[in-house]
Amino acid sequence: MRAATVVVLAALSCAGPSAPTLVTFDPQPTLTVSTSQGRALSVFEQVGAPVARGVNAVRLAFGPEVPVDQVRLAVTPWMPVMGHGSAVTPTVELVDGGFDVTEVSLAMPGKWELRSHFEGALSDDAVISFDVP
Numbered sequence: 001m002r003a004a005t006v007v008v009l010a011a012l013s014c015a016g017p018s019a020p021t022l023v024t025f026d027p028q029p030t031l032t033v034s035t036s037q038g039r040a041l042s043v044f045e046q047v048g049a050p051v052a053r054g055v056n057a058v059r060l061a062f063g064p065e066v067p068v069d070q071v072r073l074a075v076t077p078w079m080p081v082m083g084h085g086s087a088v089t090p091t092v093e094l095v096d097g098g099f100d101v102t103e104v105s106l107a108m109p110g111k112w113e114l115r116s117h118f119e120g121a122l123s124d125d126a127v128i129s130f131d132v133p
């Protein structure tokens with residue numbers, strides 16, 4: 001009986017090797033935008049937490065033809081109707097096949113853009129629009 005208890009506790013405490021982050025993204029992109037250079041950029045939202053007013057995270061990914069490990073990304077949130085950005089600069093982390101963009105602070109409801117600039121192995125830009133409720 002004691003051995004069985006130990007096994008159960010071990011199973012409960014094992015998060016597994018593939019859970020290094022608290023953020024989990026949908027397996028399917030919410031939308032795909034075309035960059036200035038005509039590349040397809042897929043946008044993934046968090047599971048159960050689509051982009052909304054407050055602090056958000058998204059994953060951006062190209063197809064396998066783009067060597068993202070040789071690309072740097074900077075993201076600027078922008079509210080075009082009111083002509084202002086966000087007080088917080090998003091954090092960009094390279095992940096397998098794409099970029100996780102966290103600390104995306106969208107303080108007001110309305111249309112926001114994530115103005116994305118890629119440089120390094122490629123030089124490209126994309127504008128990702130969200131209607132924030």
Ligand SMILES: [Cu+2]
Pocket residue numbers: 079082084108
């Ligand atoms: Cu505003």
